[in-house]
Each structure stands twice: as C-alpha cells, then as structure tokens.
Amino acid sequence: xxxxxxxxxxxxxxxxxxxxxxxxxxxxxxxxxxxxxxxxxxxxxxxxxxxxxxxxxxxxxxxxxxxxxxxxxxxxxxxxxxxxxxxxxxxxxxxxxxxxxxxxxxxxxxxxxxxxxxxxx
Numbered sequence: 001x002x003x004x005x006x007x008x009x010x011x012x013x014x015x016x017x018x019x020x021x022x023x024x025x026x027x028x029x030x031x032x033x034x035x036x037x038x039x040x041x042x043x044x045x046x047x048x049x050x051x052x053x054x055x056x057x058x059x060x061x062x063x064x065x066x067x068x069x070x071x072x073x074x075x076x077x078x079x080x081x082x083x084x085x086x087x088x089x090x091x092x093x094x095x096x097x098x099x100x101x102x103x104x105x106x107x108x109x110x111x112x113x114x115x116x117x118x119x120x121x
Contacts, residue, residue, distance in 0.1 A: 011055025011100035012039060014107050018098070022111075024049065033086075036079035048093040050080050052115075055100040068097060073116055 016026055024042040031038045040051040054067050080093060097115035101108045
C-alpha cells in the first residue's frame with residue numbers, strides 16, 4: 001500500500017478516536033454508494049454528522065479542509081441523501097470536516113462543525 005494511503009487510513013482512525021472520545025457514536029466508516037464514499041457517519045445529540053477527513057503530511061501547501069472542492073461537497077451531499085434514504089434517518093444532518101496533520105509523534109486534529117455553511121449565513 002502506498003505511504004499516502006497509510007497516512008490517510010491512520011488519519012481516519014485518529015479522527016474516529018477523537019469523535020468517539022467526544023461523545024459521537026460512529027455509525028459507519030468508509031460507507032460507499034455507487035462511486036461515492038462517506039469517510040465517517042456518526043451520531044450525536046440527535047444529529048447525523050457526516051465527517052470528511054482530510055489528512056496531510058504537512059500544512060505547507062494547503063490546509064487540509066481547503067482540499068474540499070464544490071464538486072466534492074456535492075458528492076458528499078448526494079451520498080448522504082442516499083444514506084438518509086437507506087437508513088430512514090429522520091433527524092437533522094450536518095457536514096463536518098476534520099483535518100489531521102502529523103505533528104511529531106502525535107497528530108494535530110481540527111474539527112470544523114457545519115463546515116459546508118457559507119460564511120455569513
């Protein structure tokens with residue numbers, strides 16, 4: 001497996017551990033519908049929380065959440081729509097982004113709630 005895949009998998013594991021330790025119940029990881037994938041689907045306080053995890057080896061070129069394009073957001077929203085239908089979810093839904101960047105022997109984790117909201121709305 002390529003080194004960047006190893007880093008990505010480790011980043012997702014760290015993100016899951018972070019969410020679990022902060023009261024989120026992990027429903028699914030790497031949930032796939034067609035060609036679309038949701039990194040983490042969690043639940044907390046009656047909310048379905050869809051989390052896109054961006055792991056980078058460094059913040060030098062771009063911050064990890066800056067890598068989420070409009071097309072990527074659309075794909076996540078479309079996959080979430082299918083998830084909601086398949087699992088008959090009736091509650092509220094939000095989209096979070098977690099950036100995970102190695103820092104020495106640990107990781108810097110930033111959790112951005114409601115990340116898909118436009119500023120000022």
